[in-house]
Amino acid sequence: MSTVSRLARATLAKDLRLEWRSKDAINSMLFFSLLVVVIFSFSFDPTAEESRRIAGGLVWVAFLFAAVVALNQTWAREMRNQVLDAYRVSPAPPNALFLAKVMGNFIFVTVLQALMTPLFIVFYNLRALGPAYQLPIVAALGTWALVVNGTFFAAMSLRTRSREIMLPLLLFPISIPALLAMVEATGAILTGEFSAKFWIVLLAAYDVVFTIASLFLFGFVLQAE
Amino acid sequence: MPPAVVVTDLVKQFGRFPALRGVSAEFSGGKLYAILGDNGAGKTTLLRALAGLTPPTRGIISMLGTTDLRSVCGQMGYMAHPSLLYDEMSGMENLGYFAGLYDVHNTDQRCTEVIRAVQLDPSLTRPVGQYSQGMRQRMSLARALLNDPKILLLDEPFSNVDLRSVREMVSLLTGLRDAGKTIFVVTHQASLLEGAADECVWMEAGQIASRTSDLAARSETP
Numbered sequence: 001m002s003t004v005s006r007l008a009r010a011t012l013a014k015d016l017r018l019e020w021r022s023k024d025a026i027n028s029m030l031f032f033s034l035l036v037v038v039i040f041s042f043s044f045d046p047t048a049e050e051s052r053r054i055a056g057g058l059v060w061v062a063f064l065f066a067a068v069v070a071l072n073q074t075w076a077r078e079m080r081n082q083v084l085d086a087y088r089v090s091p092a093p094p095n096a097l098f099l100a101k102v103m104g105n106f107i108f109v110t111v112l113q114a115l116m117t118p119l120f121i122v123f124y125n126l127r128a129l130g131p132a133y134q135l136p137i138v139a140a141l142g143t144w145a146l147v148v149n150g151t152f153f154a155a156m157s158l159r160t161r162s163r164e165i166m167l168p169l170l171l172f173p174i175s176i177p178a179l180l181a182m183v184e185a186t187g188a189i190l191t192g193e194f195s196a197k198f199w200i201v202l203l204a205a206y207d208v209v210f211t212i213a214s215l216f217l218f219g220f221v222l223q224a225e
Numbered sequence: 226m227p228p229a230v231v232v233t234d235l236v237k238q239f240g241r242f243p244a245l246r247g248v249s250a251e252f253s254g255g256k257l258y259a260i261l262g263d264n265g266a267g268k269t270t271l272l273r274a275l276a277g278l279t280p281p282t283r284g285i286i287s288m289l290g291t292t293d294l295r296s297v298c299g300q301m302g303y304m305a306h307p308s309l310l311y312d313e314m315s316g317m318e319n320l321g322y323f324a325g326l327y328d329v330h331n332t333d334q335r336c337t338e339v340i341r342a343v344q345l346d347p348s349l350t351r352p353v354g355q356y357s358q359g360m361r362q363r364m365s366l367a368r369a370l371l372n373d374p375k376i377l378l379l380d381e382p383f384s385n386v387d388l389r390s391v392r393e394m395v396s397l398l399t400g401l402r403d404a405g406k407t408i409f410v411v412t413h414q415a416s417l418l419e420g421a422a423d424e425c426v427w428m429e430a431g432q433i434a435s436r437t438s439d440l441a442a443r444s445e446t447p
Contacts, residue, residue, distance in 0.1 A: 003328070006325070007325060007326065010322060010325045011322075014311070014314075014322050017313075017314070017318075018311060018313050018314070021313045021352075022313055077311075080311075080312065081307045081308045081309055081310055081311070081312065082305055082307040082309055083309050083310065083311060085278055085303070085305060085309055086303075086309040086310075086323060086326075086368065087326065088277075088278055089276050089277060089278060089298055089301065089303045090298065090299075090323070090326040090327055091295075091298050091299040091326070091327065091328075092326040092327075223280075225278075225279060225280060
C-alpha cells in the first residue's frame with residue numbers, strides 16, 4: 001500500500017471520527033437543505049411536469065449551498081489549535097491530506113443526498129421518465145466535481161480574513177460548467193425528453209481535469225503562508 | 226563535527242514589517258539553546274523558519290547538512306504555542322494519527338512511551354479539549370517527540386505549566402540533549418532553563434543581539 005493511500009485512509013478515518021463526535025458539518029448541511037426543500041415547496045406549487053423540469057436545478061442548488069457549509073468546516077477543524085502546522089512540518093505528502101478531505105466531503109454530501117432525496121421526491125412529486133439508473137452516476141460525478149473544487153478552494157481561502165465569503169466567490173464561477181452538466185443531466189433523466197449522455201461525459205471530463213489540477217497544485221496551497 | 230543548523234543572512238518580511246533582519250548563526254549539535262527576547266523580537270518567526278513553516282524572504286537555512294528542509298523534516302520535532310492537537314480526540318488517538326504521518330513503527334508502544342515520558346497517563350480516554358492547559362502542553366511535547374527527532378524546536382513549552390511539571394519537562398529535555406539531540410527552546414521564562422541551557426541566544430528587533438553561555442552573562446554583554 002503506498003504512503004499516499006495509507007495516509008489518506010488514516011486522515012479520512014480521523015475526519016470521520018471527528019465528524020461523528022461533533023456532527024458539525026452534517027447537522028448544518030441537513031438543516032440548510034431541509035430549509036431549501038420546504039421553502040421552495042411553499043413558494044410555488046408546480047405540477048408534476050413542471051417539477052421534473054425545474055427539479056434538476058433545485059436539487060443541485062440545495063446540495064451546492066449545503067456542500068459549502070461542509071467545505072468550510074473541513075478546514076476550520078484543521079485551523080483550531082493550528083493542527084494543520086503539525087501536518088505541514090511532517091514528511092507526509094500533501095496529496096494524502098487533500099484526497100482524504102475530498103473523500104470525507106464526498107461521503108458527507110452523499111449522506112446528505114441519501115437523506116434528502118426521498119424528501120425531494122415527496123415534496124415535488126418526482127418520478128424519472130428517462131433511464132433512472134443514470135441518476136446515481138450523475139449524483140456521484142456531480143458531487144465529486146463540487147467537493148474536489150470546493151476542498152481545493154476552501155484550502156486556498158483558509159488564510160484569508162473572510163474565508164466564508166471567499167469560498168463561494170471562488171467556487172461558484174469555476175463550478176458553472178459542472179453545475180450546468182449536473183442540472184441538464186438530471187433534467188434529461190427526469191423528463192426523458194433527451195439523452196443525458198453528453199452531459200455525463202462532460203461531467204466526467206470535468207472531474208478528471210480538476211482532480212488532476214487540484215492534486216498537482218495542492219502542495220503549493222498547503223505550504224503557502 | 227559540522228554544525229547541526231546554519232542560518233545565513235535570514236530575512237523575513239511580513240508586508241513592510243521586517244520580523245527577521247539578517248540573522249546569521251551556527252548551532253552545534255547536541256546542545257540545548259534557549260532563544261530569548263522581548264515580544265516581537267523575532268523568536269517565533271526564527272523557529273517557524275527553521276521548522277520550514279515560514280519561508281524566508283531572503284537567506285539560507287541549512288539543517289543537518291542540507292538546505293532542503295523538506296528532506297529532513299522527518300528528523301525534526303516541532304511544538305508550537307497552540308497545542309497542534311485535535312480537541313475532540315484523546316491523547317492516544319491524537320498521537321496515533323500523528324505517528325502515522327511519520328511512519329512510526331510499533332505505534333501504540335511508541336505513543337505510550339512518549340506520553341509516559343511527559344508524565345501523563347496513556348490510558349486517559351477523555352478528549353484533549355478537556356485537559357488542563359499544562360496537560361495539553363505536555364501532550365503537545367509528546368507529539369513533538371513521537372518521531373524521535375534529531376532536532377527539537379519548542380515554542381513556549383512552559384507557558385501555563387506548573388513549576389513541578391516544568392522541572393520534569395526541563396529534566397526530560399536535558400536528558401534528550403545528553404542523548405545527542407539539538408534543542409531550541411523559545412521562552413519568556415528564561416529562569417526556568419537556568420543551568421539546563423548550553424547557550425542563551427538573545428534576540429532583539431529581528432536580530433541576534435548576543436549569545437551567552439548562561440543567563441547571568443547577559444547583563445555583562447554590551
